[in-house]
Amino acid sequence: MPVHYGSQLEEHHRVRRDAGMFDVSHMLAIDVEGKPAREFLRFLLANDVARLSLPGKALYSCMLNEAGGVLDDLIVFALDPNRYRMVVNAGTAEKDLIWIVAQRDRLGLPVGVHPRREWALVAVQGPTARMRFWQACEAARAATLGLAAFQGIDVAGMFVARTGYTGEDGFEVMIPAEHVVTLWRSLLGAGVAPCGLGARDTLRLEAGMNLYGQDMDESVTPMESGLAWTVDLSSDRDFIGRAALLSMPLQRQLVGLVLLDKGVLRSHQLVRVGNDDGVTTSGSFSPTLGCSIALARVPRSVAAGQMARVQVRDKWLAAKVVKYPFVRLGRRLVDIRSS
Amino acid sequence: MRFPAELRYTDTHEWLRQEGDGTVSVGITWHAQDRLGDLVYVENPPRGKILKRGEECGVVESVKAASDIYAPISGEVVSVNEELSSSPEKINQQPYEAWMFRLKPSDPAELPALLDAAGYERLVEAEPH
Numbered sequence: 001m002p003v004h005y006g007s008q009l010e011e012h013h014r015v016r017r018d019a020g021m022f023d024v025s026h027m028l029a030i031d032v033e034g035k036p037a038r039e040f041l042r043f044l045l046a047n048d049v050a051r052l053s054l055p056g057k058a059l060y061s062c063m064l065n066e067a068g069g070v071l072d073d074l075i076v077f078a079l080d081p082n083r084y085r086m087v088v089n090a091g092t093a094e095k096d097l098i099w100i101v102a103q104r105d106r107l108g109l110p111v112g113v114h115p116r117r118e119w120a121l122v123a124v125q126g127p128t129a130r131m132r133f134w135q136a137c138e139a140a141r142a143a144t145l146g147l148a149a150f151q152g153i154d155v156a157g158m159f160v161a162r163t164g165y166t167g168e169d170g171f172e173v174m175i176p177a178e179h180v181v182t183l184w185r186s187l188l189g190a191g192v193a194p195c196g197l198g199a200r201d202t203l204r205l206e207a208g209m210n211l212y213g214q215d216m217d218e219s220v221t222p223m224e225s226g227l228a229w230t231v232d233l234s235s236d237r238d239f240i241g242r243a244a245l246l247s248m249p250l251q252r253q254l255v256g257l258v259l260l261d262k263g264v265l266r267s268h269q270l271v272r273v274g275n276d277d278g279v280t281t282s283g284s285f286s287p288t289l290g291c292s293i294a295l296a297r298v299p300r301s302v303a304a305g306q307m308a309r310v311q312v313r314d315k316w317l318a319a320k321v322v323k324y325p326f327v328r329l330g331r332r333l334v335d336i337r338s339s
Numbered sequence: 340m341r342f343p344a345e346l347r348y349t350d351t352h353e354w355l356r357q358e359g360d361g362t363v364s365v366g367i368t369w370h371a372q373d374r375l376g377d378l379v380y381v382e383n384p385p386r387g388k389i390l391k392r393g394e395e396c397g398v399v400e401s402v403k404a405a406s407d408i409y410a411p412i413s414g415e416v417v418s419v420n421e422e423l424s425s426s427p428e429k430i431n432q433q434p435y436e437a438w439m440f441r442l443k444p445s446d447p448a449e450l451p452a453l454l455d456a457a458g459y460e461r462l463v464e465a466e467p468h
Contacts, residue, residue: 003403004376008403009402009428198376198402264380264400285402
């Protein structure tokens with residue numbers, strides 16, 4: 001996927017107002033199969049796959065190491081009681097596979113772990129995305145019409161899921177690589193605009209979605225990354241990293257920042273709020289808000305509404321701490337005039 | 340047209356145009372805006388500022404990166420294009436018309452030292468793609 005196909009800003013707006021598509025084939029689907037698959041994933045993942053009751057339903061989870069550090073974030077579908085599908089990030093796919101297989105072997109569970117390297121993946125996102133997808137793939141309409149958010153289904157040689165990384169409605173479509181060009185062309189014909197990495201990053205940041213490797217990595221826990229909601233501690237289910245998480249006092253959190261001065265926030269910039277120091281993890285320009293936004297890791301005591309300063313090159317710029325997401329379903333959620 | 344013949348250029352991708360009244364207009368080239376992508380902020384030097392050739396005098400910021408602007412020649416800033424505050428995208432759309440600021444040159448001997456269109460084109464072509 002290139003950074004953009006013409007104009008990154010136009011691609012961004014197109015997804016918020018109409019439909020755009022991303023070639024995300026670099027991500028990897030890993031199927032986990034066998035009777036003990038559920039038990040295995042309940043131990044492997046911080047979120048609890050036992051919550052998935054409908055066929056094809058998915059949840060978002062972190063995969064942790066023994067110290068509670070985040071190895072990756074991923075989506076996992078319950079295809080049927082003996083079959084789950086995980087979708088992991090490109091940069092961590094090989095590391096993840098090695099880890100998953102090692103854990104499986106450590107537990108001695110007869111579970112098959114199958115990376116689906118033969119698949120391509122296209123994300124079609126925006127308020128008109130599903131409609132245009134159906135125009136392009138009439139054969140998939142009936143089966144996918146009733147899909148709930150975070151639910152997927154096998155149809156017409158594809159796996160179609162109502163998921164995404166933009167904060168808009170849409171589908172992510174897994175398809176054998178030899179058919180993806182045909183799919184891409186059909187989607188083009190249905191009026192979906194190709195969008196690149198640049199727009200993908202501004203869209204996900206506005207939607208308050210973490211980027212692994214930037215907003216979190218093995219050195220931080222989900223709790224310090226705005227992802228406590230993805231860690232299911234509601235039962236006494238044991239999972240890798242649980243003990244470490246429970247034994248750690250929470251000291252840092254992820255917050256949103258809106259830049260009030262002119263400029264663009266980026267990652268690794270120092271943040272000062274009162275007497276506290278933090279650092280930006282991700283930053284960019286928000287085309288929907290018309291100003292710069294960022295995620296920042298700051299002490300737990302920092303609250304939304306507080307004024308902050310961020311060191312951008314050699315100047316300290318004024319910013320405001322806000323809750324995130326900044327935008328959802330096309331609507332701005334942040335008003336910098338109020339707390 | 341990517342390398343207008345009537346302009347002069349720097350190796351930091353600014354262009355310069357001699358206006359009829361003795362001032363010069365300064366902007367960034369097609370190549371510079373193409374590499375930067377969609378511009379979202381432009382910071383110009385203030386009116387009245389005396390600049391030395393090569394001095395950092397402003398910033399253009401795109402979604403992906405910030406890039407410093409360097410004074411192509413020495414002189415006093417006599418006007419600044421205010422439109423760019425609200426519409427920085429004009430630089431992407433028409434880089435050779437969306438001038439950033441105008442200078443009154445203090446040393447005419449500096450002008451011949453700038454690249455001509457052919458020289459700038461060679462520089463751009465030599466860059467890794």
